[in-house]
Amino acid sequence: MKNILVAIDFSNATDAVIHQIGKLACPNDSIIHLLHIVEPSICYEVSGVLPDEVPVPVxxxxxxxxVISIAKNHLKQTAEKLSRLTDATIIQAVEDEFEISEAVINYAEKHHIDMIVVGKHNHGFLSTVFLGSVASSVMRKSPVPVLVVPVTREEQ
Incomplete structure (x- = not known):
């Protein structure tokens, strides 16, 4: 596997994911893409004062x-940790999208990724049912293999 995409969310799971990627046998010509998705911040302005007028997202x-600048700085630090564990080339990317799993899949298709790596938090059944899971969504939609790194409660 030459092109590996690692979706990073900067939670406590990030270190566990990076540690697992460092343990993979990545030849020198491998490329590891570290991707962080920033959800755009939106506020609403009301256009007019009549009840039938709707808020407009701005x-x-x-x-x-x-937020993007802060994310890039965190991603740089994460890349530095990973570079101590592997000789693979590391590419850093920060993108802003509303749907995180879709953004991961789109990035994978655009960059001809061979495998996606995501961390799996254990937030509990109800949280997963109501909020969903990025890892589960990526697994269902991915056209390439997905490695899910489980994160124990101690690591969270």
Whole structure:
């Protein structure tokens, strides 16, 4: 597997995922893509004052730029940790999308990824039922193999 995509969310699961990627046999010509998805921040403005007028979503560009900058800094630190564990080339990417699993799949298709790696949090049954799971969604939709790294309660 030459092109490996690692979806990073900067939770406590990140270290467990990076540790597992470091244990994989990645030849020197492998490329590891570290991807973090930033959900766009939206605020609403009301257009007019009549009841039949609807709120209009507006992007707060200043806040979003700041969040992306912070994410890039965290991703750089994560890449530095990973570079101590493997000789593979590491590419860092931060994208902003509303649907995280779709963004992961789209990135994988665009960059001809051979395998996707995600961490799986154990938030409990009800949380998974009502909120869903990015890992589960990626597994269902992925056209390539998905490695799911389980995260124990101690690691969370």
């Amino acid at each position: 992007m707060d560009q200043t806040e979003e730029n700041e």
